[in-house]
Amino acid sequence: MFDFYFDLPLWIRLFVQGLAVMLVMFPIGAACSMAERKIAAWVQDRPGPNRTIAPILAWIPGIGFLRKLGLFQLAADGGKFVFKEDAVPGHVNKFYFIAAPIIAVIPALTTVAVVPFGAYLDAAGQVIPIMLANVDIGLLAVFAISSLSVYAIILAGWASNSKYPFLGSVRASAQLVSYELSMTLSVLPVFLWTNGPLRGETADSLLGSLSLARVVEFQSQSGFWGGLWFGFLMPLSAFIFLVSLFAETNRQPFDTVESEADLVNSFGSEYGAFKWSLFYVAEYCHMLVGSAVFMLLFGGGWNPLPWVTLADFANLLGFAHLPLVTGIVGIGIFLGKVLAMIFFFMWVRWTLPRFRYDQVMAIGWRRLLPLSIANLIAYVIGIALLTK
Amino acid sequence: MAVIPVERKPLTFAERTYIPQIISGLKTTLKHMVRKPITLEYPEQRPEIPAGYRGVPTLVYDPNGREKCVSCQLCEFVCPPKAIRITPGEIPSDDPTAHVEKRPEEFKIDMLRCIYCGLCQEVCPEEAIWLQNQFSMSGYTREEMVNDKKRLYELGGTLPDAHFKWDKKKAAEEAGNGHH
Amino acid sequence: MSAILFNLFAIFTVACALGVVFNRNTIASALCLLLALVGVAGIFALLEAFLLAVLMVLVYAGAVVALFLFIVMLLDVSGGERKPFGKATVFSGIISAGLLVVGLISFTKHGAQTTAELPAGAAASGSVLKAYGEQLFTTYLLPVQIVGFLLLIAMLGVIVLSKKFQGLEDIK
Numbered sequence: 056m057f058d059f060y061f062d063l064p065l066w067i068r069l070f071v072q073g074l075a076v077m078l079v080m081f082p083i084g085a086a087c088s089m090a091e092r093k094i095a096a097w098v099q100d101r102p103g104p105n106r107t108i109a110p111i112l113a114w115i116p117g118i119g120f121l122r123k124l125g126l127f128q129l130a131a132d133g134g135k136f137v138f139k140e141d142a143v144p145g146h147v148n149k150f151y152f153i154a155a156p157i158i159a160v161i162p163a164l165t166t167v168a169v170v171p172f173g174a175y176l177d178a179a180g181q182v183i184p185i186m187l188a189n190v191d192i193g194l195l196a197v198f199a200i201s202s203l204s205v206y207a208i209i210l211a212g213w214a215s216n217s218k219y220p221f222l223g224s225v226r227a228s229a230q231l232v233s234y235e236l237s238m239t240l241s242v243l244p245v246f247l248w249t250n251g252p253l254r255g256e257t258a259d260s261l262l263g264s265l266s267l268a269r270v271v272e273f274q275s276q277s278g279f280w281g282g283l284w285f286g287f288l289m290p291l292s293a294f295i296f297l298v299s300l301f302a303e304t305n306r307q308p309f310d311t312v313e314s315e316a317d318l319v320n321s322f323g324s325e326y327g328a329f330k331w332s333l334f335y336v337a338e339y340c341h342m343l344v345g346s347a348v349f350m351l352l353f354g355g356g357w358n359p360l361p362w363v364t365l366a367d368f369a370n371l372l373g374f375a376h377l378p379l380v381t382g383i384v385g386i387g388i389f390l391g392k393v394l395a396m397i398f399f400f401m402w403v404r405w406t407l408p409r410f411r412y413d414q415v416m417a418i419g420w421r422r423l424l425p426l427s428i429a430n431l432i433a434y435v436i437g438i439a440l441l442t443k
Numbered sequence: 444m445a446v447i448p449v450e451r452k453p454l455t456f457a458e459r460t461y462i463p464q465i466i467s468g469l470k471t472t473l474k475h476m477v478r479k480p481i482t483l484e485y486p487e488q489r490p491e492i493p494a495g496y497r498g499v500p501t502l503v504y505d506p507n508g509r510e511k512c513v514s515c516q517l518c519e520f521v522c523p524p525k526a527i528r529i530t531p532g533e534i535p536s537d538d539p540t541a542h543v544e545k546r547p548e549e550f551k552i553d554m555l556r557c558i559y560c561g562l563c564q565e566v567c568p569e570e571a572i573w574l575q576n577q578f579s580m581s582g583y584t585r586e587e588m589v590n591d592k593k594r595l596y597e598l599g600g601t602l603p604d605a606h607f608k609w610d611k612k613k614a615a616e617e618a619g620n621g622h623h
Numbered sequence: 624m625s626a627i628l629f630n631l632f633a634i635f636t637v638a639c640a641l642g643v644v645f646n647r648n649t650i651a652s653a654l655c656l657l658l659a660l661v662g663v664a665g666i667f668a669l670l671e672a673f674l675l676a677v678l679m680v681l682v683y684a685g686a687v688v689a690l691f692l693f694i695v696m697l698l699d700v701s702g703g704e705r706k707p708f709g710k711a712t713v714f715s716g717i718i719s720a721g722l723l724v725v726g727l728i729s730f731t732k733h734g735a736q737t738t739a740e741l742p743a744g745a746a747a748s749g750s751v752l753k754a755y756g757e758q759l760f761t762t763y764l765l766p767v768q769i770v771g772f773l774l775l776i777a778m779l780g781v782i783v784l785s786k787k788f789q790g791l792e793d794i795k
Contacts (some may be wrong), residue, residue: 097476102484130772151654194676194754199677202685206657209692213650221696228693250753265752406472407465 066151072187075169076172077164084163084339085332089129091401098405104128139328147325151214156326156333162200163340168349169196171268173386174365175378182366184268185382193266194246197348198239201303204341205231208312208322210307211334223321226412228310231303233419238299240427241292245285245352249273267348271356275364277319278299282293282362286353291430293353295423300345302419304338307404311412339397346396347389352435354392357385495608497561497574500552501599502592505607509540510596511571514547517574518563525587542613550592554580570606573599629669636662653691660684674755 060068089104096103104125112118121127143149171186190196205227212224249270274284286293302309313321323331350356358364365385369375410418457463473585483490505511514531532548534541563572582588590598639662642655660683667676759767
């Protein structure tokens with residue numbers, strides 16, 4: 056049925072795949088903004104946006120549910136951003152001012168290339184990850200590309216040529232670099248485990264791989280230790296990674312970069328219309344990729360439960376022989392986990408106040424960094440002892 | 444007053460990690476998330492207006508259907524923003540309420556000027572002008588925002604008070620003990 | 624194909640490097656540096672040293688230039704007037720440029736021989752994480768340690784320079 060697709064030249068297939076992933080990412084990123092408003096409303100005992108509807112659609116029965124969820128509000132907001140006048144203030148540096156939102160979106164949508172987002176069972180019962188590019192240096196590539204996103208904020212703040220955006224960009228450049236350190240250190244134990252002496256019976260040829268798909272493979276082995284998710288095995292690593300993730304994506308309580316209370320809208324102050332909304336889609340895409348990486352590293356990826364792998368799950372329900380169904384179920388499980396993480400991000404945002412800027416720096420350098428180094432050393436010693 | 448110096452307790456280790464506080468905060472917000480919204484869906488659901496609410500000023504009839512206002516113009520004089528304009532009018536002698544002195548020919552309250560102070564109600568000797576439950580006034584033009592007599596009586600309706608001041612006065616006159 | 628790409632990346636890198644030197648605006652200069660580093664990463668990728676390419680982006684483009692920008696913004700360094708070079712600057716500049724040219728010439732002459740000696744099929748140490756790590760901790764252990772020590776000295780120097788010591792009491 057889909058054979059014609061595999062007859063297409065490789066570059067067309069890759070193009071289609073990339074486009075498909077982006078066409079899913081971008082709307083989810085945009086929909087997150089509505090989810091954010093809804094969750095904010097629920098936390099504050101309000102219903103949230105629930106009235107907008109296109110008059111043509113109103114007669115469809117059952118559509119009131121989508122209306123209550125604010126789906127049409129989202130469409131209306133998006134349309135508004137597209138059609139609003141895109142004003143460029145006179146005092147800005149035009150080239151960098153226009154470049155900044157573009158630079159914000161590119162890394163956000165590029166990182167997903169090396170992040171697997173599902174898996175399917177092929178005819179031999181082998182679990183094959185679904186991703187755009189299965190590269191050895193997977194996680195490193197994610198870190199590298201997403202580290203470039205800081206330039207969007209720096210450029211936006213600098214090009215805006217006004218005080219609040221400038222302060223925001225100064226904070227961004229310091230904060231994002233600070234937390235990158237502990238983030239990178241916190242994932243090292245995971246790769247020590249998957250590449251070190253405890254790797255089990257996996258082939259030596261795969262050694263030295265930072266591929267995220269391999270990490271999930273490790274969390275879907277048999278036995279008590281094999282089926283355990285790394286989040287349970289390394290709770291401290293997961294915690295450090297999570298905290299750094301909050302800081303890297305500029306989320307509350309590390310929202311000092313865009314703190315609207317003291318910096319108006321920080322880097323977004325001089326922006327409007329579509330350019331402004333691009334920053335926010337990029338932020339949510341970062342959250343999506345970050346949550347995906349967290350779930351792959353510590354949350355078992357596309358496995359529904361600890362000790363229950365996708366293959367077991369498919370066999371249990373009897374659809375293991377249908378690659379398409381296992382693929383959809385795999386993507387569904389993974390997407391569900393990622394969205395649960397996104398919900399957690401929002402839940403935290405509407406619960407906590409933001410840290411002061413000096414507190415953010417103190418937590419990053421004086422608490423998290425030593426903690427992540429201690430964590431790494433502890434796991435190095437632990438793994439060495441376990442192999443004896 | 445004696446000053447009692449209170450030693451500030453140093454934070455415990457758990458408190459310095461912020462984590463117990465964060466978790467308790469998350470619990471609180473989760474509770475609110477599953478709770479029913481306490482807001483009203485306004486245009487469909489209206490808030491319950493408490494007794495004695497002072498909304499838009501209106502004119503009222505007495506239970507016999509007589510307009511209570513006698514166009515004494517006290518409210519017009521007292522109105523701080525000068526929102527009220529009254530054109531007094533005679534009552535024709537063949538009218539069943541001819542025993543009442545006067546009635547307004549036109550009574551206009553400019554709701555763009557009104558400040559809802561309630562002085563008109565306080566000053567009215569006839570208890571004819573009342574600030575009632577209506578709280579939302581809106582219109583597309585300035586003219587629409589001026590309540591005329593017809594609209595004021597529509598908003599006001601009938602007040603179930605049984606003073607019948609003018610009827611009693613008429614009855615007393617007919618019984619022979621009229622003016623003091 | 625790869626020759627075209629190499630030329631493209633090389634020209635891009637050199638152009639951006641020139642931009643770093645000749646730009647009057649400090650921020651634009653730093654951004655040129657960023658682009659030059661990305662160009663270098665592209666050349667690494669062309670040489671199939673993907674790991675080095677990614678590390679280049681992660682460490683230099685992602686962190687170091689961001690810190691440059693942070694410092695530039697914090698201190699509000701403006702390009703300002705260009706002063707004519709002093710005698711010592713010109714002298715040292717000529718010597719270092721000459722050394723660079725000599726080094727390049729000797730490298731291109733002898734470099735051709737070293738590539739021929741590489742065993743076929745062996746992965747370049749810059750492409751795979753494991754090979755890279757092994758080389759780092761065996762063959763290049765001494766240079767790594769020396770560079771690390773150099774960085775430590777630089778860091779101490781910064782601390783000493785930025786903290787104005789008045790007397791011995793300050794050290795406590």
